Structures are given as structure tokens and as C-alpha cells.
Amino acid sequence: MPELPEVxxxxxxxxxxxxxxxxxxxxxxxxxxxxxxxxxxxQALLGRMIExxxxxxxxxxxxxxxxxxxxxxxxxxGRLVFVAPDYAPMKHDRIIFACARGEEARTLLWADVRxxxxxxxxxxxxxxxxxxxxxxEPLEASVEMLAQxxxxxxxxxxxxxxxxxxxxxxxxNIYADEICHRAGVLPTRRLASLSAEERWRxxxxxxxxxxxxxxxxxxxxxxYVDTRGERGGFLEFLRVYQRTGDPCSSCGTKIERIVxxxxxxxxxxxxxx
DNA sequence: ACATATTCCTGGGGGC
DNA sequence: TGCCCCCAGGAATATG
Numbered sequence: 001m002p003e004l005p006e007v008x009x010x011x012x013x014x015x016x017x018x019x020x021x022x023x024x025x026x027x028x029x030x031x032x033x034x035x036x037x038x039x040x041x042x043q044a045l046l047g048r049m050i051e052x053x054x055x056x057x058x059x060x061x062x063x064x065x066x067x068x069x070x071x072x073x074x075x076x077x078g079r080l081v082f083v084a085p086d087y088a089p090m091k092h093d094r095i096i097f098a099c100a101r102g103e104e105a106r107t108l109l110w111a112d113v114r115x116x117x118x119x120x121x122x123x124x125x126x127x128x129x130x131x132x133x134x135x136x137e138p139l140e141a142s143v144e145m146l147a148q149x150x151x152x153x154x155x156x157x158x159x160x161x162x163x164x165x166x167x168x169x170x171x172x173n174i175y176a177d178e179i180c181h182r183a184g185v186l187p188t189r190r191l192a193s194l195s196a197e198e199r200w201r202x203x204x205x206x207x208x209x210x211x212x213x214x215x216x217x218x219x220x221x222x223x224y225v226d227t228r229g230e231r232g233g234f235l236e237f238l239r240v241y242q243r244t245g246d247p248c249s250s251c252g253t254k255i256e257r258i259v260x261x262x263x264x265x266x267x268x269x270x271x272x273x
Numbered sequence: 274a275c276a277t278a279t280t281c282c283t284g285g286g287g288g289c
Numbered sequence: 290t291g292c293c294c295c296c297a298g299g300a301a302t303a304t305g
Binding site: 076077092112113114115116154155156157160223261262 | 274275276277278279281282283284
């Protein structure tokens with residue numbers, strides 16, 4: 001499940017490989033999750049140069065030289081992987097892109113087992129509207145700003161707020177649980193009950209956890225791999241996520257699991273309050 | 274303004 | 290070996 005560190009890892013690799021490249025072919029193997037669909041999608045990309053690869057929240061953004069943006073959301077099981085030019089397509093592959101810059105060429109595959117992900121071509125103006133709906137980027141905003149985003153006098157749970165992309169961008173189920181554990185705060189807490197000190201600890205934990213994971217190229221809990229097909233290394237550093245019953249790394253108490261906001265939620269009943 | 278349920282989808286694992 | 294059922298979940302949408 002790519003969240004900010006995984007999506008950012010993919011973005012960096014794409015930026016390195018694709019910046020300045022022109023799209024020379026678009027082979028849609030399985031239509032339905034791209035917009036506009038089919039031939040219109042292909043025609044909107046052919047001959048365009050990728051000027052830059054950016055990211056907003058969990059969305060990867062290809063900036064094209066005609067001003068349009070290609071938005072890619074990997075959702076649960078989406079993958080962007082570089083493959084050989086003669087790659088033989090497999091069951092869940094959706095689109096294969098060929099790109100070139102002089103003598104250099106790259107073949108990029110978009111595959112998605114569960115088919116939740118999408119690719120969408122939008123204008124510069126439409127992208128600005130989409131981007132503005134997201135909350136601040138946790139690795140770019142200040143701790144003060146992030147703490148302030150959690151200060152809403154709200155009755156909703158902390159976990160719900162952390163998963164809400166309009167509050168803070170890029171956090172998903174893995175990092176929501178890890179952030180709460182680092183900060184020593186229960187995910188079930190109501191926002192309105194958080195002290196200023198707790199909000200500051202949460203904001204600080206957001207940056208710490210996301211930075212540490214990014215340094216390990218993200219977490220491969222299930223399906224995630226980067227553009228080279230390699231897994232992220234942060235799994236072994238997770239302290240609560242998918243560690244139900246394991247001893248807490250800080251105090252040895254067994255990690256517990258509940259369902260909160262329709263999501264599996266993991267916490268240490270001793271370290272978090 | 275909040276929660277909760279439903280929807281999309283497929284593979285993997287447990288139970289028998 | 291092979292069913293059946295449940296589970297994983299990002300985010301939009303509907304309902305309470």
C-alpha cells in the first residue's frame with residue numbers, strides 16, 4: 001500500500017529516468033482505469049515530453065511540455081516498474097509506455113492487481129484545483145503547522161484525522177499507526193482531547209517516521225515494490241503495524257489490534273495513552 | 274460535522 | 290486438492 005515514503009521513492013526514480021524524455025508509444029493492454037480512456041489517452045501523450053515528475057500526497061504527477069499533467073494513483077497494489085523493451089505482458093498489466101531521449105530509451109509498465117488505481121490526464125488549471133484540496137505535505141511543512149492541523153476542536157478520532165488527506169497529505173494506515181505509537185498517543189483519542197504537547201509530539205513523529213521510512217525506500221508490507229522491482233526496507237523497523245501480539249519494542253507489552261475507521265489499527269496499550 | 278457502511282478488486286490464508 | 294469465507298485497504302459515495 002504505497003503511502004508517502006513509497007510514492008516519493010517511486011517519484012524520485014521516475015524523475016531520474018524520465019525527465020526530459022518524450023513518450024514514443026502507449027500500449028493499453030487493459031483499459032478502464034485511465035482517463036480519457038483508450039485512444040484519446042494515447043493521443044494525449046504521444047510525442048509529449050515529460051518535463052518533470054512531481055508528487056502531491058500519494059499522487060505521482062508527470063508534468064508534460066503541453067502544460068497537462070498525468071496523475072497516477074497507485075492505491076493498494078499499483079506498480080510502476082521499468083521493464084525490458086521486449087517484456088512479455090502479464091495478467092494484471094494495464095499500460096506500457098515507451099520513452100526516448102536521443103539514444104536513450106526506457107520502457108515503463110503500469111500494473112495493478114486489484115485495479116483500484118488510476119491514471120488521469122488533466123489540464124494545469126484542473127490540477128491546481130485538485131492539489132489545493134490536499135492538506136500540507138508533512139515533510140515540507142513546519143512542525144508548528146502540522147500540529148496546528150490537528151487543533152480543530154473536533155470530536156473525530158485522531159486516526160480518522162491522520163488518514164484524511166485534506167488534513168495532512170500522504171499518510172495511510174501503516175504510518176498512521178506508527179506515528180501514534182512514536183508519539184505515545186492512542187489512535188482512538190478525540191482531536192479535541194489532545195493537549196498542545198501531544199499535538200506537537202504527533203507532528204514531530206510524522207516527520208521522523210516518514211523520513212526514516214523514506215531513507216529505507218519505504219515499507220513493503222504486502223505488494224509494494226519500486227520501479228526496479230525492489231522492496232522497501234522499513235518493514236523490519238515497524239513498531240506496531242501488523243505486529244499484533246508481538247512485544248512492544250519499548251516496554252514489552254503485547255501489541256493490540258482493533259478496528260477503527262474501518263481500518264485495522266495497532267497500538268501498545270502501555271506506551272500509548 | 275461527525276460516524277458508519279458500501280463500493281471497487283483479487284490473491285492469499287485458514288478451516289474443513 | 291479444492292471449496293468457501295474472510296481479509297487487506299484508499300478514497301469516493303451514500304446514509305444516518
